[in-house]
Amino acid sequence: MTRKFNLALITGATSGIGEAVAKLLASKGVPLLLTGRNHAKLEEMKSSLQTKVEIIAADLSSKEDRKKVIDLIHDQKVDLLINNAGFGFYGEVVDVDTQALLDMIELDVMAVVELTVEAAKSMVKNSQKGVILNVSSVAAFHVLPNLAVYSASKAFLNSFSRAVDFELIEKGIRVLASCPGRVATGFQSRASGGKVKSSEGGLFMTSAFAAEEIWSQVLSENPVRVFDWKYRLSAFMTHFIPTSWAAKIGRSFMKRDSK
Secondary structure, eight states, rough: OOOOSSEEESSTSHHHHHHHHHHHHHTTTTOOEEEEOEEEEEEEHHHHSSSSSEEOOTTTTSSHHHHHHHHHHHHTTOOOEEEOOOOOOOGGGGSOHHHHHHHIIIIIIHHHHHHHHHHHHHHHTOOOOEEEEEEEOGGGGSTTTSSSHHHHHHHHHHHHHHHHHHHHHHGEEEEEEEEOEEEEHHHHHHHHTOOOOOOOSSSEOOOHHHHHHEEEEHHHHHHHOOSHHHHHHHHHHHHTTHHHHHHHHHHHHHHHHHH
């Protein structure tokens, strides 16, 4: 029997995985609260998705905008939160603007922590069962020179999500970490500063596939899920490969991606 949710909040809903998850949940009749920076795209989604949709344009790297979203979490009693918004940069840390790296941490870590905690508090206050799913990455398991801050932020999300899941499970609230591999979205273009124009090849999965995996994880309440057997194998192998080897392999992948 499919679990029913009263309201699902999806961050970063206007493109990539977030948009695909919104479309999938809409097809299942789940009421949606969508947020992203592109107001026009949000309006388009509101009019096209076949379910009840509310929207709020917000930049979650802004504390003021996060406050608006948090207020809605409490007011609307969200019981499914998909923390999807995030971005990364390719390059050595000495070659990337320091403030840009801090901005990435603000969105990829600080915003996720704040929304997770506030959603959990709302569910506890309202005696709701619910699910909070944080979109992490298989990068969390790897040593990735040239993607150091991003991969470290995802490792944090995995650890944070698992610990809070243990705290809340007896209250009927689950906190999950989803770990897709390379997804054919605009991530590579943004991370490379526009150098990479396409996301193709056997290691790339589609946003629709990632959305299906996320929904399956929500229903199964699997604490940490790595999508696709190839990426599960790569995460497993990190337990056996010396760190220096892993770093060299990771650097080669990142240099190729950034060209």
